[in-house]
Amino acid sequence: MELVLTLILLPIIASILLLMLPNQRAQYVVITAVLFLLGLGAFSLYTSMGVLTFQLSHTMNGAIVAADVVLLLFFLYQGRVFNHPKVMALAALQLVLYGYIESIVPEAGSAEIVVDSLSKFMFLIINGVGGIIVLYSVKYMEDEPTSPLKKRLFVGGLLVFLSVMNLIVIANSILLFFFLFEMTTLASYLLIAFRDDEVSRANALKALWMNQIGGVVILLGALVAIIGFKSVMFDTLLQSSGGMILLAVALLSMAALVKGASIPFEGWLLGAMVAPTPVSAMLHSATMVKIAPYLILKLAPALAVSMVGGIISIIGALVFVAASYLALSRSVLKEILGYSTVALLGLMMALAAIGTQESINLALALMLFHALSKALLFLSAGVLERLHHAKDIEDMKGMVTRSPKTVGFILFGFVSLTLPPFGLFMGKLFAITSIASLLKEHPSNLIILLSLIVGSALMVLLYFKVASALLSAPCDVEVSEAIAIPSGFNVPLVLLSFFIVIGALGYIMMQQNIFVVLLALPMLFVFALPSLIRRMDRYDRSQPYHCGEKEPFDAALVYFESSVKVQRILYWGFGSLFVAVAIVGALS
Amino acid sequence: MIWVWIALAPILGGLVYGGERVLRARMQRRQGPPLLQPFYDMFKLLDKRTLIVHAPHALLAVAHFFVLWFTIAAIFLGWNLLYIIFLHLFAQLLLIVAGYSVRSVYSHIGSNRELLMVVAYEPILILVAVGLYLVSGSFEISQILKMDGYLTQLPLLFAALLMIVPIKVKKSPFDVGEAHQEIVGGVEIEYSGVFYEFLYMSRFLEYIFIYSFVYLFGGESHWLGAVLVAGVFLLVNLVDNATARVRPAQMVKIIYTVAMALAVLNLAGVLL
Numbered sequence: 001m002e003l004v005l006t007l008i009l010l011p012i013i014a015s016i017l018l019l020m021l022p023n024q025r026a027q028y029v030v031i032t033a034v035l036f037l038l039g040l041g042a043f044s045l046y047t048s049m050g051v052l053t054f055q056l057s058h059t060m061n062g063a064i065v066a067a068d069v070v071l072l073l074f075f076l077y078q079g080r081v082f083n084h085p086k087v088m089a090l091a092a093l094q095l096v097l098y099g100y101i102e103s104i105v106p107e108a109g110s111a112e113i114v115v116d117s118l119s120k121f122m123f124l125i126i127n128g129v130g131g132i133i134v135l136y137s138v139k140y141m142e143d144e145p146t147s148p149l150k151k152r153l154f155v156g157g158l159l160v161f162l163s164v165m166n167l168i169v170i171a172n173s174i175l176l177f178f179f180l181f182e183m184t185t186l187a188s189y190l191l192i193a194f195r196d197d198e199v200s201r202a203n204a205l206k207a208l209w210m211n212q213i214g215g216v217v218i219l220l221g222a223l224v225a226i227i228g229f230k231s232v233m234f235d236t237l238l239q240s241s242g243g244m245i246l247l248a249v250a251l252l253s254m255a256a257l258v259k260g261a262s263i264p265f266e267g268w269l270l271g272a273m274v275a276p277t278p279v280s281a282m283l284h285s286a287t288m289v290k291i292a293p294y295l296i297l298k299l300a301p302a303l304a305v306s307m308v309g310g311i312i313s314i315i316g317a318l319v320f321v322a323a324s325y326l327a328l329s330r331s332v333l334k335e336i337l338g339y340s341t342v343a344l345l346g347l348m349m350a351l352a353a354i355g356t357q358e359s360i361n362l363a364l365a366l367m368l369f370h371a372l373s374k375a376l377l378f379l380s381a382g383v384l385e386r387l388h389h390a391k392d393i394e395d396m397k398g399m400v401t402r403s404p405k406t407v408g409f410i411l412f413g414f415v416s417l418t419l420p421p422f423g424l425f426m427g428k429l430f431a432i433t434s435i436a437s438l439l440k441e442h443p444s445n446l447i448i449l450l451s452l453i454v455g456s457a458l459m460v461l462l463y464f465k466v467a468s469a470l471l472s473a474p475c476d477v478e479v480s481e482a483i484a485i486p487s488g489f490n491v492p493l494v495l496l497s498f499f500i501v502i503g504a505l506g507y508i509m510m511q512q513n514i515f516v517v518l519l520a521l522p523m524l525f526v527f528a529l530p531s532l533i534r535r536m537d538r539y540d541r542s543q544p545y546h547c548g549e550k551e552p553f554d555a556a557l558v559y560f561e562s563s564v565k566v567q568r569i570l571y572w573g574f575g576s577l578f579v580a581v582a583i584v585g586a587l588s
Numbered sequence: 589m590i591w592v593w594i595a596l597a598p599i600l601g602g603l604v605y606g607g608e609r610v611l612r613a614r615m616q617r618r619q620g621p622p623l624l625q626p627f628y629d630m631f632k633l634l635d636k637r638t639l640i641v642h643a644p645h646a647l648l649a650v651a652h653f654f655v656l657w658f659t660i661a662a663i664f665l666g667w668n669l670l671y672i673i674f675l676h677l678f679a680q681l682l683l684i685v686a687g688y689s690v691r692s693v694y695s696h697i698g699s700n701r702e703l704l705m706v707v708a709y710e711p712i713l714i715l716v717a718v719g720l721y722l723v724s725g726s727f728e729i730s731q732i733l734k735m736d737g738y739l740t741q742l743p744l745l746f747a748a749l750l751m752i753v754p755i756k757v758k759k760s761p762f763d764v765g766e767a768h769q770e771i772v773g774g775v776e777i778e779y780s781g782v783f784y785e786f787l788y789m790s791r792f793l794e795y796i797f798i799y800s801f802v803y804l805f806g807g808e809s810h811w812l813g814a815v816l817v818a819g820v821f822l823l824v825n826l827v828d829n830a831t832a833r834v835r836p837a838q839m840v841k842i843i844y845t846v847a848m849a850l851a852v853l854n855l856a857g858v859l860l
Binding site: 400411419429436440443446453458461464465467468472519521522525526529533536541542543545555556557558 | 637638639640641642643644646647650651654655658667668670671674675677678679681682684685688689690691692693694695696697699700703704706707710711714715718721722727772777778780781848852855856859860
């Protein structure tokens with residue numbers, strides 16, 4: 001229990017320390033120490049056995065209720081200040097619902113805090129990847145045009161966010177979960193609006209109202225749980241059967257779809273890309289949005305072999321393919337990464353909702369490896385943005401000559417998402433096998449299988465299209481010098497790459513299958529090839545062939561723009577599927 | 589014994605390629621090159637002065653060839669079909685990255701097209717693997733070859749596979765990746781001498797790769813497999829002589845609508 005408490009309190013203490021330390025070197029010392037301690041704590045918890053439970057005292061519960069009301073009032077106030085009716089309406093609706101629930105809430109039955117193996121796994125992702133991102137953000141914020149205090153507030157805010165995340169994965173009470181869910185919404189809102197220009201503000205408000213839909217459905221789920229089962233605890237709810245359990249679970253899963261930015265809610269996550277890059281990496285890719293698959297995994301015992309689970313997994317799978325497709329029309333690197341995050345979150349939710357032991361393990365593996373790879377990609381995108389002021393892939397043409405190392409990191413990130421023997425690829429591979437083995441019992445899984453296959457192919461196109469822009473040589477006229485990556489950026493990137501390799505190794509070894517190990521051979525060979533064939537200078541060089549023409553070279557990239565009609569069909573389709581979750585839950 | 593076959597795979601593929609050139613010449617009432625022309629070409633290429641654009645570009649062709657060879661070895665050893673498909677994807681991506689890494693319009697467009705080709709045929713290959721799995725209960729080639737009845741249960745899936753064979757062996761109507769008349773060979777353009785030889789031999793291996801999938805539909809019976817391969821070989825060359833090249837986007841569209849529909853219909857039929 002002390003360790004869990006450390007994970008929650010240490011980031012808060014560290015952020016207070018940071019606020020008092022203007023010296024950058026001192027900041028690095030603090031953050032490195034925190035990263036080390038958090039990583040160690042998470043790892044030793046992960047290897048420890050048993051389930052820890054903890055009952056909150058009366059005053060603590062009271063404080064949470066008070067904080068919750070203040071938080072909702074703040075949302076209401078923000079809606080009023082920026083004159084946003086949707087934000088106001090949803091905040092007011094939540095206030096009413098929350099007030100009503102608190103008036104009928106039964107006395108606590110089981111413990112509010114439960115640390116089980118799923119929470120321990122989440123600790124690993126949150127503290128490991130999250131810590132590295134905080135380390136990166138110090139250097140990133142150095143060039144941000146804002147006051148020094150605000151910079152320190154930003155880094156401190158990210159640390160506090162870590163402790164919120166550490167808390168949300170151990171919440172057993174739905175109401176506590178709701179409070180923390182709203183806290184993450186608040187974090188999204190504040191951090192997206194950090195730059196405080198017109199676009200940032202509009203996108204932040206969009207994130208705020210969309211995420212509040214998640215809050216509303218959680219409260220509705222809690223209401224159903226109280227009326228049906230006289231309890232607001234996840235574990236009591238999941239152990240009971242019959243009655244309206246599926247309705248409660250369906251409502252809670254809908255919150256996951258909102259937080260995971262499944263279509264039609266993907267707008268808020270793409271809008272969030274205007275925030276500083278560490279925010280995109282931390283909240284909108286590596287940790288916060290992982291609440292979506294986490295929540296589905298938590299509900300998996302009730303979702304498995306139910307109609308609700310079926311529809312969630314189909315939505316997830318369709319989102320995987322639709323988001324990959326929509327991403328093909330984008331040209332801003334962070335938006336492309338954002339769409340692919342939406343897609344992969346859909347896949348994780350689909351696997352989690354299938355609910356067999358095998359698919360649950362796969363969803364967990366995908367979560368970990370996705371967090372690592374996407375953090376690496378986002379942070380590299382941040383480096384390009386800072387050092388070369390390039391956000392659009394059209395401006396990144398020929399980046400390989402200007403920043404070879406960053407391009408190397410990005411290519412490595414893409415390879416780790418698509419090719420053997422890296423974890424995310426392995427997860428997809430095993431998922432195909434696993435779903436194929438379920439086909440005979442549940443033919444509806446054919447939809448999931450097909451989406452998985454097509455979506456993966458589209459993602460290959462998406463990633464290597466970006467690679468083509470990075471690799472294509474620039475125009476002859478513009479000659480620009482390569483810029484080295486400062487170590488403040490380099491160290492986090494190297495750490496992430498290191499963990500991707502270690503993770504892949506560990507995952508391969510865990511399979512205990514010699515053929516899976518052999519899958520790694522070609523990759524090793526390719527990396528070893530330059531040292532195997534040393535003497536390349538014995539061959540003469542030549543210029544590329546241009547058919548005798550002397551045209552300025554400009555490489556074309558592949559884009560697929562879907563028509564407005566297709567987009568409308570997609571939004572209406574996914575919108576009605578989202579509503580269908582609740583209807584199916586109510587009927588079954 | 590099996591290791592000998594693996595070692596000889598490029599030569600085997602070279603013979604298939606040479607045979608194909610003879611066949612196509614006969615179809616067009618030409619004399620055509622001798623059967624061993626690919627090997628004469630090899631000696632010619634090895635004798636030439638090698639010019640390269642830059643070292644990684646040249647090395648990626650070598651890597652492409654060896655990873656492909658590894659894939660063929662995995663087929664001969666009877667591995668998991670899915671592993672084989674993804675190893676092949678890896679080999680293909682190496683070539684695509686190589687194409688992107690040089691400052692040549694043709695090479696770049698060629699890579700773009702290769703990428704679209706991967707996107708087109710990859711899902712069908714996996715669906716074929718899943719179909720074979722549904723009938724035989726295993727993804728392992730060694731197990732798949734112990735059963736039969738694939739052709740009767742998966743006729744539409746086989747048709748879908750037929751549609752992607754021309755993509756892999758670069759034959760009309762889907763030879764967009766090479767398209768000599770428009771993009772002068774695409775990815776291949778910047779290679780010469782010994783490095784071009786590696787790329788040339790990769791093409792032989794591609795023949796073995798895609799025709800192994802055709803062969804699998806014969807199942808237990810070796811002669812049925814052989815007849816299927818021979819039949820498809822003839823058909824593909826016939827179609828090559830009789831059709832014009834489609835545009836890359838059209839290719840993706842045709843595969844994603846027609847071939848995908850055939851495959852999914854067949855799988856749904858097996859399941860229900």
